[in-house]
Each structure stands twice: as structure tokens, then as C-alpha cells.
Amino acid sequence: MLPLRLDSILEGRRSQPHQLIEVLQDVQEQEGYISEEAMRAISNELGVPPMEVYRVASFYKAFSMQPRGKNVITMCMGTACHVRGAKLLLSQATGLLGVNSGETTDDGLFSIEQVNCLGTCALGPVVTENGACHHHMNPSKLRKLIKSIRRAGMEETSDE
Amino acid sequence: MLQYVTLEIDGADIVVPRGLSVLDAAIEHGICIPHLCHVRYLSDIGSCRLCIVEHVVNGRSKITTSCTLRVQEDMVIQSNTERIRKLRRNLAELLVAHAPNSRAIQDIAVRCGVKEVRYPFRNENCVLCGRCVRVCSECAGANAIGFVGRGKNRRVDSPFGSLSEFCVECHTCIELCPMSIQPCIGYMEPGEERLCGACESQLDLADELPGHCVWCELGENFQCGRY
Numbered sequence: 001m002l003p004l005r006l007d008s009i010l011e012g013r014r015s016q017p018h019q020l021i022e023v024l025q026d027v028q029e030q031e032g033y034i035s036e037e038a039m040r041a042i043s044n045e046l047g048v049p050p051m052e053v054y055r056v057a058s059f060y061k062a063f064s065m066q067p068r069g070k071n072v073i074t075m076c077m078g079t080a081c082h083v084r085g086a087k088l089l090l091s092q093a094t095g096l097l098g099v100n101s102g103e104t105t106d107d108g109l110f111s112i113e114q115v116n117c118l119g120t121c122a123l124g125p126v127v128t129e130n131g132a133c134h135h136h137m138n139p140s141k142l143r144k145l146i147k148s149i150r151r152a153g154m155e156e157t158s159d160e
Numbered sequence: 161m162l163q164y165v166t167l168e169i170d171g172a173d174i175v176v177p178r179g180l181s182v183l184d185a186a187i188e189h190g191i192c193i194p195h196l197c198h199v200r201y202l203s204d205i206g207s208c209r210l211c212i213v214e215h216v217v218n219g220r221s222k223i224t225t226s227c228t229l230r231v232q233e234d235m236v237i238q239s240n241t242e243r244i245r246k247l248r249r250n251l252a253e254l255l256v257a258h259a260p261n262s263r264a265i266q267d268i269a270v271r272c273g274v275k276e277v278r279y280p281f282r283n284e285n286c287v288l289c290g291r292c293v294r295v296c297s298e299c300a301g302a303n304a305i306g307f308v309g310r311g312k313n314r315r316v317d318s319p320f321g322s323l324s325e326f327c328v329e330c331h332t333c334i335e336l337c338p339m340s341i342q343p344c345i346g347y348m349e350p351g352e353e354r355l356c357g358a359c360e361s362q363l364d365l366a367d368e369l370p371g372h373c374v375w376c377e378l379g380e381n382f383q384c385g386r387y
């Protein structure tokens with residue numbers, strides 16, 4: 001499956017080392033993470049040393065090298081959000097889901113991640129869920145958010 | 161054709177080919193500017209910051225790393241002022257605290273006049289100087305190791321964490337690594353790190369002649385012009 005899906009991403013970008021970040025971004029978006037297999041394929045196709053691909057992929061927070069949950073909860077830990085209690089929210093989320101930040105729940109439904117500023121400090125504390133921004137977070141809003149995602153996830157599995 | 165420029169380093173007028181770095185020019189003329197990450201035949205990345213100098217422009221001085229500073233006509237450089245010595249001492253102190261189990265780093269610390277280490281010892285086995293990474297890509301042409309991660313998680317690793325198939329096993333990376341030679345007093349376990357005392361004669365010399373060459377052992381391995 002993988003080679004075929006990479007094909008469409010690599011189309012028209014082969015042997016163009018400067019496309020590395022764009023390709024990694026697309027793979028991240030499509031697969032949810034960047035596997036070693038994908039990195040090796042990218043290195044071959046773009047003509048970038050594997051070390052370089054690995055270095056770039058490990059440098060940016062936006063790239064994940066482990067499979068992530070269906071719903072990625074990203075908690076902003078930047079200065080502005082921090083002073084408004086981001087730390088408490090993070091410990092609430094880890095407590096509710098039973099995983100640490102950077103980990104994925106066993107049912108594959110949630111991952112918790114941290115970033116150091118989403119650039120919308122005035123709206124802090126900010127939590128994003130699969131890219132959708134939730135501003136002025138507080139414990140009860142966070143609880144509701146997690147609950148509703150969980151319910152949606154359960155309905156989906158019972159539908160199948 | 162080689163073009164030459166004249167510049168002033170610590171009051172001495174020197175003439176060197178254009179394109180050289182200030183650090184190279186100084187070393188060539190026997191002016192010792194302590195350095196760690198610089199290797200003559202590799203590109204410079206300015207990661208250790210030890211080679212800082214004052215670059216005087218219109219009477220105002222800017223502090224910058226001399227290995228990444230190219231020589232220019234009529235440039236005025238001061239490598240050994242009170243201000244520089246103080247900053248450099250602090251940098252060296254941070255380096256020994258970070259990685260005390262290295263002869264080169266212990267030597268640099270003594271050379272820069274560090275008397276005590278006020279920071280907690282971390283006993284790391286890498287100072288992220290990038291010598292190994294650069295030699296692997298620039299000389300071995302292998303790109304078998306590189307920096308991974310960022311911030312405090314930055315480290316040297318091979319692609320995907322396992323020995324790269326491109327490594328030609330030349331071992332230059334190990335040869336150039338400042339961590340590969342232990343201090344004269346041997347390996348220090350975590351908890352017993354200290355400033356190596358075996359170089360006390362050097363310490364006195366560094367005291368008597370602040371900023372002068374103390375014929376540190378460093379010079380031999382680090383391409384000092386006097387060896």
C-alpha cells in the first residue's frame with residue numbers, strides 16, 4: 001500500500017532535494033506519521049542522504065515518527081498559555097486519558113502532544129484537536145471535548 | 161591569483177590570503193585563540209563559541225566567533241581583552257561542567273583560566289561540537305552520522321538509530337572527537353567529577369601570563385601553529 005500512496009506525493013518532485021520538507025509534510029498528513037520505510041523511500045527518490053531526511057524529520061515538532069492516535073490533542077505550553085494554567089490542563093488531560101504527553105492511548109483514539117506556542121497567545125490557553133483550535137480552555141471545556149470525541153469514536157466503531 | 165589582505169590582530173599587522181577566517185589567520189601567525197569545534201580542513205559552524213574575539217568597527221566592538229568571521233582589509237581584532245577573557249572563561253567553565261571526561265576540554269578550561277566549576281557537573285559524553293558530523297560528510301563523504309532532535313534533546317546519531325550502511329569505517333569521527341581522550345587522572349564517575357588537577361603547572365603559567373600560549377597539549381592535536 002505504502003509505495004503506491006507515496007507515489008502520488010512524490011509525483012513531479014523526484015530528484016528535487018529542496019522538496020524534502022514539503023514531501024515530509026504531505027506524508028505526515030496522509031499517513032499520520034512518518035515511518036522509517038517512508039523516510040528511506042523519500043531519501044531514494046529525492047536524492048537526499050537518509051541522515052538528512054532523519055535529521056529534518058526529527059527536528060520539527062510537526063513530524064511524528066511514531067503512529068499517532070486518531071485524535072491528536074495538542075496542548076500549548078507556551079509562555080502565555082503557561083501563565084494561564086496550561087500545565088494544569090495538561091495534567092488533567094494525561095489523567096483523563098491515562099497516557100503521558102507524546103503517547104497514544106491503547107484504543108488508538110487519542111494522542112497528547114505539546115507545543116511551545118501556536119501563535120494565538122491572546123486566545124490562551126489553547127488546545128487543538130486534529131488542527132481545530134479550542135481557545136480559552138478550562139478544565140470543564142476540556143473534559144467535554146474529550147468526552148465528545150470519545151463518544152464519536154465509540155459510535156463509529158459500533159457502526160462498523 | 162591569491163589576493164592578500166592586511167588586518168590587525170592584537171596590535172600586530174598581519175597579511176593573509178583573502179577568504180581565510182580570522183581564527184585561521186591568527187593561528188597561522190602564532191596568536192593562540194582557544195577553539196574546540198574548528199578543524200582546519202572542515203567548514204566552520206561556530207558551535208563551541210570558545211574562539212570569540214572583539215571585532216572593532218568605528219570604535220565600537222562587536223563580539224563574535226572568529227572561526228566564522230572572514231578576514232577583511234583593515235580589520236581590527238582583539239582576541240585577548242579583559243572582557244573576552246572573562247566571557248571565554250565562563251564558556252570553558254560551562255563546557256567542563258557539561259563534559260568533564262575529556263582531556264581536550266579540561267585542557268581548554270585550564271588554558272582559559274577556569275579555577276573552579278560553579279555549575280553542576282552533567283558528565284555528558286558529547287559536547288555537540290559537530291566535528292564528527294562534519295568530517296563524516298565532508299571528508300568521508302558518507303553522511304553516516306548527524307545531529308538528531310533539537311534543543312536539549314539534540315544528539316549525534318546515525319540514521320534511524322542503527323549503524324548506517326554508508327559508514328566506510330574510517331573512524332575519523334572518533335579520532336576528531338574531543339571526548340575520545342580521557343583526562344590525565346582517568347575516567348571520573350558521576351559524582352566525582354572535578355577540574356583535572358594534573359595541569360597545575362599550566363594553571364600557574366596561565367595565571368602569570370594571562371592570554372599567552374602555555375603550550376597546552378591541546379595545541380598538538382588541534383593544529384596549533386606552534387607545534
Ligand code: SF4
Nearest residue numbers: 296327328330331333
Ligand atoms: S567511521 Fe563511519 S561514521 Fe565515522 S566518519 Fe567514517 S564513515 Fe563517518
Ligand code: SF4
Nearest residue numbers: 286287289290292337
Ligand atoms: S560525538 Fe564528539 S565530535 Fe561528535 S559532536 Fe559529540 S563531542 Fe563533538
Ligand code: FES
Nearest residue numbers: 076078081118120
Ligand atoms: S503561548 Fe499558547 S499560543 Fe502562544
Ligand code: FES
Nearest residue numbers: 195206208209227
Ligand atoms: S572554534 Fe569557533 S566556535 Fe568553536
